[in-house]
Amino acid sequence: MYARSTIGTAIAALALLAAFPVAAHGPAETVTPHFEKGIPNIPGKTLKAVIVEYPPAGESIPHKHADSSFIFAYVLSGEIESKVNDEPAKIYRAGESWYEPPASQHLVSRNASKTKPASLLAVFVLDSDEKTLTAPIK
Structure with missing residues (x-):
């Protein structure tokens, strides 16, 4: 009986550890080629x-873009918080835009709202x- 309890506790602990990286981020974004x-x-x-x-509350994991890519981003709806390279994080609202130079690291990219969607x-x-x-980003 004691062995079952210990094994069960160990399995539960491993499951929590395996889930932790996912739990550290909000729900994932959906990317649709246009x-x-x-x-x-x-x-x-x-x-x-x-x-x-x-x-x-959705967000992207920290990522880098293709080395050759120049990016123009335009907020269609809601509010997006973005941090690229060493620039400070900023919240962009619908109708606002920014650019990202080639080989950028996108350290923060998320919905600034916990109650409304954004795109x-x-x-x-x-x-x-x-x-x-x-x-x-590894």
Whole structure:
């Protein structure tokens, strides 16, 4: 009986530890590809656009962008808190925008509201052979 109790406690503790990294972040964002087209007068460059939707309290994990990508971000709805590279975190409201230079690290990207959804349009200009727009920061 004691062995079962100890094993059960150990399994519960391992389950909590395994879940902890997920619990440290809010709900994940949804990223939907919206547009992609090679830029005819700039050989080797492509324009890609995605819509990022955050549920209330939603956020992205810290990530970096493709080394060649220049990004324009425009808030479609709600309020988005963003921190890129060494810049201070800032809250952007619907209708506001910012840019991210190539090889940026996006350390904070989240819905500033815990009760309302938020969304943004991210437009990337990047090398046409880049396949991954973002990657987690290790």
